[in-house]
Structures are given as structure tokens and as C-alpha cells.
């Protein structure tokens with residue numbers, strides 16, 4: 001156990017052990033080795049046992065991490081400003097993928113109501129049954145009069161005209177792990193050591209990974225471990241294909257490709273979160289830590305572009321929020337009194353601070369059939385960096 005992490009409760013340890021045993025069985029049945037992407041898929045999403053599917057509280061002060069919409073409604077209010085510009089140019093379908101606690105849905109819906117731009121429905125596509133329940137509870141508590149508009153989809157619509165919104169969803173998708181050393185690139189997967197514990201083991205690249213890795217500026221002069229996100233790429237391709245007109249609006253931490261694969265990032269971007277501590281061991285008590293990787297936004301742009309979408313913007317979260325009127329939204333909260341002013345100020349600081357979330361998080365937009373100038377990217381657009 002990493003020395004600085006709080007000890008899990010006996011129930012948590014027992015839950016994790018059941019998941020560990022299931023993953024170990026999967027490895028044995030697969031002949032002794034699975035890709036890290038398969039390990040990550042099971043650790044996060046194995047039915048009833050995975051990190052997101054096991055019923056623990058992941059988000060918020062009593063969980064493992066706090067996202068921007070958890071911090072302040074200002075985040076959703078700025079996004080609503082962008083949605084209000086685009087939705088009227090489409091059939092007005094609004095879908096949120098991976099809605100977490102439901103905080104973003106509530107703040108977006110309330111802001112769209114104030115703007116007189118409420119969509120007929122707010123559709124949520126969520127893979128975690130326990131989070132779906134939490135989303136319903138959050139909406140019932142914070143936007144009860146709008147709950148009837150919210151629908152939980154079983155599958156993505158075949159076609160849609162509107163906006164797909166996803167905050168911190170791409171980073172939660174399984175990644176393959178690459179090991180570059182001695183001028184050779186191999187895939188780092190998961191095997192069992194002599195004690196039955198998970199361990200890294202490298203194999204030659206599969207044909208699919210070989211083709212995908214051929215485009216990457218992987219350093220060859222020093223040993224490097226890094227990630228390749230085939231699942232995120234396929235997901236963006238799939239949503240791009242389904243979009244008749246409108247926008248994909250994707251927010252996450254990550255970099256353009258030339259920064260992602262910098263030699264200095266020699267351990268890649270894999271990060272795990274447990275009770276507000278970050279650690280680097282994805283094999284530690286599976287099911288109790290979130291496992292994430294930063295997003296290669298060039299790969300995201302390529303996936304959208306391959307499906308004939310126009311790339312409409314890429315910028316830092318801070319620039320996007322200020323372009324969408326963060327200062328004006330803040331002033332509205334401040335007018336409600338001193339307490340509201342300071343709470344809003346703290347939230348605005350957290351989501352726009354250039355030393356943290358404001359710069360590490362990026363906003364990406366791609367679409368078709370709408371006016372290409374989006375208010376969220378009016379200043380400081382960095383599409384050229386992709």
C-alpha cells in the first residue's frame with residue numbers, strides 16, 4: 001500500500017478483494033496476460049464491483065475527487081451560455097454523457113431556464129447504475145421542477161441534432177499502455193507474479209496498436225511509458241458519426257499530441273485517486289481508486305475530423321469560461337449577498353485558476369451544420385496547437 005494513503009475499511013478491503021479475484025481469474029483464462037485497457041475496464045466498470053459500478057461515493061467531499069461542476073454552479077452556467085448559442089440552430093437535443101453526481105445537469109438546466117432556452121429533454125447516458133440513482137436524487141433536490149425533462153438513455157440515439165456534452169468522461173475510458181525502450185515499442189499489460197499479485201508484463205504490439213502507435217511522436221532515446229486511448233478515439237468517432245447537426249463539447253484534462261508525448265513525461269499520464277490523494281499504482285486495491293489518463297486532444301480532433309466534423313475550437317478551461325461570461329455570472333451570484341459572493345468567488349477561482357484546473361483542463365468543440373464562431377472560443381482559441 002502506498003505509505004501516504006488512508007487505510008480502507010474492512011468492507012472496502014473485502015469488496016476490493018472480490019474484484020481482484022475476478023480480474024485474476026480473467027487473466028488466468030486469457031492465458032496469463034491481459035492488456036492494461038482490459039484491466040482498467042474491469043477495475044472501473046466490472047458489474048457491481050468496479051470503481052464506478054460498485055456503489056461507492058466517488059465524487060464530492062466524501063468521495064475521492066471533486067470535479068468542476070461539483071465545485072460551483074458557475075461551471076454549468078458558463079456551459080449553458082455556449083449551449084444557448086448552439087441549441088437554437090439545431091433540433092435542440094441535449095445529451096450529457098457520464099453525468100457523475102448530476103451536478104452539471106442541474107446547473108445547466110437551471111441556467112438554460114433563466115436564459116429562456118430550456119430544451120424539451122435533457123438526456124443522460126451513464127454507464128453506472130449507482131450514479132444514475134445519485135443523479136436522480138441530486139436533480140430532485142436541486143431542480144425538482146425540471147426533473148421531468150431528464151431522461152436516462154439505455155443507448156446513444158442512432159442520429160441526433162443538438163449537443164453532446166461530456167465533462168471528465170474521456171479520461172475515465174480505458175487506455176492501452178506502451179513501453180518504449182531500446183528503440184522498440186511494446187505493450188505493457190497485466191500478468192500475475194509468483195504470489196498471484198498483478199504485475200506489468202510487456203508483449204509485442206498487436207496490429208491495431210502498431211498502426212495507431214505509428215503516428216505518435218514517441219521518444220526512442222530514453223525509456224518511456226505512456227498511454228494510447230483507443231476507446232476514447234472510437235467513442236468520439238461514434239458520436240461524430242451520429243451527429244446530424246450541432247456540436248460535441250468535450251472537457252477534460254489533457255494536451256495536444258506534441259505535448260502529450262514529450263520526453264519529459266517519461267512515466268506517462270496515468271493517475272489514480274483515492275480519498276483526495278493522487279497515487280501512481282493502478283494495481284493497489286482495485287475498485288477503490290479511480291484510474292485515469294490525460295487526453296490526447298489531437299487524437300480526439302482526428303477522430304472527429306475523420307467523421308467529417310469541423311473542428312470549432314480548442315482552448316483552456318479558463319479561457320472558455322471567461323469567454324462564456326464567467327465574470328458576469330459571478331457578479332449575479334455576488335448580488336445575492338456577502339456569503340453568496342465569497343462562495344461564488346471561491347468556486348470561480350477553483351475552476352479558472354491558471355496554475356490548476358483553468359489550464360490543465362481543456363475544452364474541445366467539433367460540429368457540423370452550425371455557425372462556426374462559438375462564443376466559448378472567441379478569444380484564445382488554440383485549435384492551431386492540435
Ligand SMILES: C[S@@+](CC[C@H](N)C(=O)[O-])C[C@H]1O[C@@H](n2cnc3c(N)ncnc32)[C@H](O)[C@@H]1O
Nearest residue numbers: 052067098099100125126127128167168169172
Ligand atoms: C470522472 S466522472 C465525471 C462525472 C461528471 N461528468 C462530472 O464532471 O462531475 C466520469 C463519469 O463518466 C462515466 N462514464 C465513463 N465511461 C462512460 C461511457 N462510455 N459512456 C457514458 N458515461 C461514461 C462514469 O460512470 C462517470 O459518471
